[in-house]
Amino acid sequence: xxxxxxxxxxxxxxxxxxxxxxxxxxxxxxxxxxxxxxxxxxxxxxxxxxxxxxxxxxxxxxxxxxxxxxxxxxxxxxxxxxxxxxxxxxxxxxxxxxxxxxxxxxxxxxxxxxxxxxxxxxxxxxxxxxxxxxxxxxxxxxxxxxxxxxxxxxxxxxxxxxxxxxxxxxxxxxxxxxxxxxxxxxxxxxxxxxxxxxxxxxxxxxxxxxxxxxxxxxxxxxxxxxxxxxxxxxxxxxxxxxxxxxxxxx
Numbered sequence: 001x002x003x004x005x006x007x008x009x010x011x012x013x014x015x016x017x018x019x020x021x022x023x024x025x026x027x028x029x030x031x032x033x034x035x036x037x038x039x040x041x042x043x044x045x046x047x048x049x050x051x052x053x054x055x056x057x058x059x060x061x062x063x064x065x066x067x068x069x070x071x072x073x074x075x076x077x078x079x080x081x082x083x084x085x086x087x088x089x090x091x092x093x094x095x096x097x098x099x100x101x102x103x104x105x106x107x108x109x110x111x112x113x114x115x116x117x118x119x120x121x122x123x124x125x126x127x128x129x130x131x132x133x134x135x136x137x138x139x140x141x142x143x144x145x146x147x148x149x150x151x152x153x154x155x156x157x158x159x160x161x162x163x164x165x166x167x168x169x170x171x172x173x174x175x176x177x178x179x180x181x182x183x184x185x186x187x188x189x190x191x192x193x194x195x196x197x198x199x200x201x202x203x204x205x206x207x208x209x210x211x212x213x214x215x216x217x218x219x220x221x222x223x224x225x226x227x228x229x230x231x232x233x234x235x236x237x238x239x240x241x242x243x244x245x246x247x248x249x250x
Contacts (some may be wrong), residue, residue, distance in 0.1 A: 025049055033135030038119065040128040041089065043051070043068045043082055052133065074248060080239035084116065084127045088212045092126060097189040099198070111202065112134075113189065149173050152180070156192075157203045160199040161223045167193045183200050200224065208246045 028036040028049045035052035041047055045065050056072055058064045068077035087097055096115040116131035152169040169192060170180035184192050200222040207218050219230035234242045 028132065035133040036130070037083065037133070038128060039132040041126065043070075043085060045131075046128075055133075067083075074240060074245075077239045088116050088118050088129055089126045094118070099189050099194075100189075102169070111198065151181070156196060156199065159202070160196050161221065163223065164192075164196060197233055198237060201234055204230070204234065204242065205245065206241055209249045215246075218242070 015099040016064050025036045025038070025047055026049055028034050029051060033051070034049075035055060036047070036049040037045060038047035038053055045067050048061050050061070053059070053061050053064050056064055069081045072078070073081070084095060084098070094115065094117040098114040098116075100114060101113060113134040114131060116129050117129040119130050121127050144222070151172045155169060155172055156164065163238070167177050168183065170177045173180055175183075181192060184190075188195055190198070204218055204222055207213060207221075208215070213221070215230070217227075219227045224230035224233070231241055234240075234245070238245060
């Protein structure tokens, strides 16, 4: 094995010699349900793999790059992502495994797991932000396929509108409450209760966009205590209120 000094020398030589036309990030296309992006300090998309291109419903990377989140997403959501990016560039620290609902260009929500890192130049300047977005549904499938745990996931997805006792979910898996919560969080980066709330928010997006049901009724239908508590959780997840979200479809 080469010395550490020699390895670092070779590494620097390799990275500095890479051609700008070498699409290293396109390797992410070999991993199902994973998107890659890179933005400059102004939030302009300058690189994206094919999965992200399709997620935004463009045909090619060339059509997507040059846009910002404000061009592609509802303003409140774009503002949230911009705040996250600015914080990462300021702190120079990554933010990993952020569980969030993401919208495509038609406003249809889905769950994703986002990890972002600052892009640094050779002289230490912050050039922007890069990251990956993973399809959260895929993690649910992996979790459900584990022996016994699928029963809890199936129960959550069938009864998330109702009051669920986490201890009862652990009993379905025939493991202790502590084991269940630890294993659940290791897969989803969420507690079981947080997951249930996100299930309700995801369902509410569909009801708000397609039905004229009053927001208060939607809140009760999905198991929230009242409209106020629903609004707090919705804005925390989506970056805008239920009414602001609904207005996008009027």
